[in-house]
Amino acid sequence: MADTEAAIRVEHLKRYYRVHHRRPGLWGALASFVRREYTEVRAVDDISFQVQEGEIVGFLGPNGAGKTTTLKVLSGLLYPTSGRVSVLGFTPYRREKAFLKQITLIMGQKNQLIWDLPAGDTFLLNKEIYEIPDREYERTLAELDELLDIAPLMTKQVRKLSLGERMKCELAAALLHRPRVLFLDEPTIGLDVTMQAKIREFIAAYNQRYGATILLTSHYMADVTALCERVIIIHRGKLLYDGPLSDLAERMAPYKVLTVTFRHPVPVENLIPFGEVVTYEGVRAVLHVPREETAQRAAHLLTQADVEDVTIEDPPIERVIATIFSPEASRS
């Protein structure tokens, strides 16, 4: 049963939904009552990847790309339409007890804490449900408190906690059983910048301390750049990229960013032959230059103008991702 190679293995995973459509309004409701119209939505359409034990992988894509569906299949909530999925050697949809005791799925917008009771009560319930011996529970709780500072929150009713406080308790409740695989779906959504940073630090610390495998989705690139060396990008159910975050720009962005400072103002017309002028301030300009011609054009610019300083960089990761998901890119 144990899989020594990869903690998560996904092979040709497909998950399709049948979605019912109806026009708005009374007539739409009546027409739909008599005759239903369905379409098939290919939420995940033939994706394959593997995640090694201990890796943190960013799982990126715009809304509706299929990220959450994939996480739900991996955590055993959904049956795949076809394909093969294995997590720690288990087939997730069978939801065997030994499997469920080793994974967790945390969704930033949903909670498992019992709303009307202090978080400590949910912790105690989870202790029994996950069959955690007393001493181990005390030790894990102390460690989670050390990382998240949750002790003062455990006696407050969940509904009276702030969003950030609640997220900390959610994380603790979901990690009491020390899962080996974490599926994190937008864990920092809605949190302020300070709390986002704290949650990120916690995820990194948990990964280091327990060697956990983490698959993380987030719309905040700061989460991804801080935590993930590797990213998987999906769009409309298809896998677009799987590789190091550092190579993403090189592979997916066809240009580099050339920032030039001149000793004297230079007319913008003189810069147009070198690339797309993105910003222009007389003595300073930012240009997008075709990746393969960057060195040649930069050298040419140095000979043509009185340049004080020049830098050549990859575009920011946010920009690269935005470019990948732009309508133009989707059409091409």
Add this chain to the structure above:
Amino acid sequence: MRGTYWLLRKIRATLIVYWARALEYRIVLLIWILAMSVPLVMMAVWLQMAEKGDVGSFSRGDFIAYYMANLLIVHLVSTWHGLELSHNIRRGELNALLLKPFHPLWIYALRPLPTKPLRIVLFLPPMILITYLLPDVHFDLHPLTWVALLASMILAYALMFLIQTSLALLSFWMVQAEPLVMIFFHLHMLFSGYLVPLALFPPSWVRTLMWLPFRFTLSVSLEIVTGALPRSEWIPTLGTGLGWVVLFYLITAFLWRRGIRVYTAVGA
């Protein structure tokens, strides 16, 4: 053995947590309990009708005994989880429970139980008081009766739970099965003996109602404690109730296994 040990610990922890939750809202809990005092209203109606003599086989004392027992027992064997389960499936709120190594249906089965003792505390004393104060009111309080009563109540709760669960699980396919659960509640009120003792239905109806599952969700317990069901009929009657429990258990297990395959886990 170890599995049973942890199962018992899980059950205990669930009961404690949901007991704590019920206590968070003491007033609401009390209102809910008192709102289920319909049998008192029905008792008043029947007592009025029985002023000039017995109604069917029921004297005034029989009506009082029947509805006083009803008031307590209906609280102990009731559950309304069907609506919540259906809602949770439709909204994807089953997800959090599905991820835990404890079958979600345990949670739905255990949640209503912690407040049952409070209902005993509220309704048993007046029941005992009335038994002693009113000469015409009789309960069968033989030790054997308590055993049969307990068995009938366990069957009643199990059946209430399984019927509602089977209907609610249709939400996996129908999206909204709440109306089916509501229809069951209405039929239950009519045919379980909650509003009207089954013995007062027309004889042709009684023959059918005796075999339908509704009777085993309440009436059998009332028949046992009021002495209306002869001891010789206890075992076959409880056996029939057990048959219904097994049937609905199989239906529930079948629907769960099939339904979970088509569950869309919408939302989160």
